[in-house]
Amino acid sequence: MNVTFIGLGIMGGRMARNLLDNPAVSLTVFNRSPEPMAALESAGATRATSYAQAVEQADIVFTMLPSPEVVETVAFAEDGFVAAMPQGALWVDCSTVNPSFSRDAAQRAQASGLRFVDAPVAGTKQPAEDGTLTFLVGGEARELETLEPLLESMGRKTLHVGAVGQGSAFKMLVNAQLAQSMLVYAETALLGEKLGFSKDFLMDMLPNLPVSAPFLAGKAELIREGDYEAQFPLEWMHKDLHLLEQTAHEADQPLYLASLAKSLYGSAKQAGRGRDDFSAIHAFLGRE
Structure with a gap:
């Protein structure tokens, strides 16, 4: 499975590192600053040079970004990743954003032929490192079935709390x-x-x-x-x-x-x- 992780800060870098332990995952990473990418590349990830390159082969794209404004720019700007994702690919936003933003992002992603799940986490730096996060998932049950093996690599509990936006x-x-x-x-x-x-x-x-x-x-x-x-x-x-x-x-x-x-x-x-x-x-x- 081709998986991309965008946003390698305090949480995202540790989550991405745990995905590398899943033998079914081929992981590509991208981050605005290069240092976190270098560490993950040494551990076995592929380092992309742009948002578009990061997602062009992706089956699933995870984002872990600091605010709705950053998600908006990274996903939907002229050089954002949404336009470069393959048709039918799944975008999983783990960022903490307001639910109305998640629902709007889902509509825009779906208009581009993509699937969308919001899956913010409960837990901080140490649980992210230990792989013991709790995922709060909003989206269709069939999407959760696809995601569960990946979420289990990064967390110990997944709560499906309703439709898109309910995770946020x-x-x-x-x-x-x-x-x-x-x-x-x-x-x-x-x-x-x-x-x-x-x-x-x-x-x-x-x-x-x-x-x-x-x-x-x-x-x-x-x-x-x-x-x-x-x-x-x-x-x-x-x-x-x-x-x-x-x-x-x-x-x-x-x-x-x-x-x-x-x-x-x-x-x-x-x-x-x-x-x-x-x-x-x-x-x-x-x-x-």
């Missing part, structure tokens, strides 16, 4: 809870220190309470060490909250707390924390 819609809900849970934990831990509890005590106890989200245990260890190396960059969380707010507006559903969360992550980004992990909201809120 469910990702909005996942990140809404993720962003706000991190904020609640950071704010609570900082108050705990002011009330006389040690940071170590709070990092040990708070994440293990029944009311705490499971992911917080790992984040607490990094916060304890002052390690904010990006697993999921704060600037991406801010972007995703913007997409969430846009999606809520389209659905006529106010989001009071998520809108406040967006403002706080935006302030942290302005304060220079954008390239840090989103858990750096703790450091931002705790500044003197």
Whole structure:
């Protein structure tokens, strides 16, 4: 199977590397910056020189890109890859985008004789490296049957959540809870220190309470060490909250707390924390 992967950043590069372990896959990669392509080429991938060359033989094209605007440019610009894909090929967009964008991309892809699935992921850098991501898939069941062996190379769980656009819609809900849970934990831990509890005590106890989200245990260890190396960059969380707010507006559903969360992550980004992990909201809120 000829598979192309476009977008080799924190997530995409690791996902593509796991595809190389699937013996049924012949993998071609392309990225705007050359360094990630060189590493994958050394591991057995074919390195393309343009978007068009990357997809011209592809049965399936995966994209993992940072925003709807980037997907729009990479896919549909004059030198974009959609026009170069073979008729009947399948485009799988794993980027976190708003659901209305996914549905529009699907219509435009189908008008070009292509098939489309939106399959954003739940998980950050380490699960991408370990091949333990969860895929949130929107699209027809028959497309999922084709994709399942490939998704199993990159993840441990696949949820088919509905028609095209529903994968992106469910990702909005996942990140809404993720962003706000991190904020609640950071704010609570900082108050705990002011009330006389040690940071170590709070990092040990708070994440293990029944009311705490499971992911917080790992984040607490990094916060304890002052390690904010990006697993999921704060600037991406801010972007995703913007997409969430846009999606809520389209659905006529106010989001009071998520809108406040967006403002706080935006302030942290302005304060220079954008390239840090989103858990750096703790450091931002705790500044003197």
